[in-house]
Amino acid sequence: MNTFTLPTPVVLIEDDQRYRESVTALLDLAPEFRLARSFSSAVEALGSPIWESDPPRLVLMDLDLPGMSGTDATRVLKQRVPTTLVVVLTVFEDPAAILAAICSGADGYLLKRTAPGELLEQMQNVLAGGAPLTAAVARTVLGLVRRSGSVPPRMETAAAFALSERERDVLRALVDGLAYKQIAARLGVSIDTVRTHIRALYKKLHVHSVGEAVSRGLRDRLTE
Numbered sequence: 001m002n003t004f005t006l007p008t009p010v011v012l013i014e015d016d017q018r019y020r021e022s023v024t025a026l027l028d029l030a031p032e033f034r035l036a037r038s039f040s041s042a043v044e045a046l047g048s049p050i051w052e053s054d055p056p057r058l059v060l061m062d063l064d065l066p067g068m069s070g071t072d073a074t075r076v077l078k079q080r081v082p083t084t085l086v087v088v089l090t091v092f093e094d095p096a097a098i099l100a101a102i103c104s105g106a107d108g109y110l111l112k113r114t115a116p117g118e119l120l121e122q123m124q125n126v127l128a129g130g131a132p133l134t135a136a137v138a139r140t141v142l143g144l145v146r147r148s149g150s151v152p153p154r155m156e157t158a159a160a161f162a163l164s165e166r167e168r169d170v171l172r173a174l175v176d177g178l179a180y181k182q183i184a185a186r187l188g189v190s191i192d193t194v195r196t197h198i199r200a201l202y203k204k205l206h207v208h209s210v211g212e213a214v215s216r217g218l219r220d221r222l223t224e
Helices: 015-028 042-044 068-078 096-105 116-127 135-147 152-160 167-174 178-185 190-205 209-221
Strands: 008-012 033-039 058-061 086-092 107-113
Touching: 008 015, 008 042, 015 033, 015 116, 033 042, 042 068, 042 086, 058 116, 058 209, 068 096, 086 096, 086 116, 096 107, 096 167, 096 209, 167 178, 167 190, 167 209, 178 190, 190 209
Parallel strands: 008 033, 008 058, 058 086, 086 107
Antiparallel strands: none
16 A cells, blocks of 8 residues: 655745745755745744744754844744754854854754755755764864863763763764664664653753754763
8 A cells, every 4th residue: 555645844944046946946856845935034934824823844044144043043933833843054164153053953054055965865864853964064063162161071071961871872973963763773773762862862961952962962072
């Protein structure tokens, strides 16, 4: 018996018309996704009734938006609809911008130069529980935190959060951008076991999303 899976609704918040049109064309060709709405500003997007009536599963968010930044909009949106996943799509490679977006609750951070096929793959990745944050970006953010001089020694923070070694393994995998299935394969455990560890991480780290867990892990050097 064949099963039919409905495409995942996506909202695009992007003020660059040409890039908005290119992403729209890409989603039109991807049967696994459906562009629910597109907005040219965060103010316009947040004023839409879509968040109450039919909140999308995934939002693609630009950072440099008129009126309200994508970072601020992400923070507001995650407070309003915690179940909606937000992936930042931007030209900014500045470590401070990356860290601010993740701390605002973003579930992933991708550059606009990401190839179309990879963008679709990373969108699937975040839906599967991954955090599209490349190892190179993670290292850049960690370098920024270290240079700030405000990071406590790793053993002290590990003890404070009481993470088990396996929970730290799962956190490392999240920092590497792996989805639940990939983490399970890396660690040789079931996906249900991965979910159990991630729930424990959320509770111990006092976070509510993969992006926040990655940010906390990097900031407090829990992945070293």
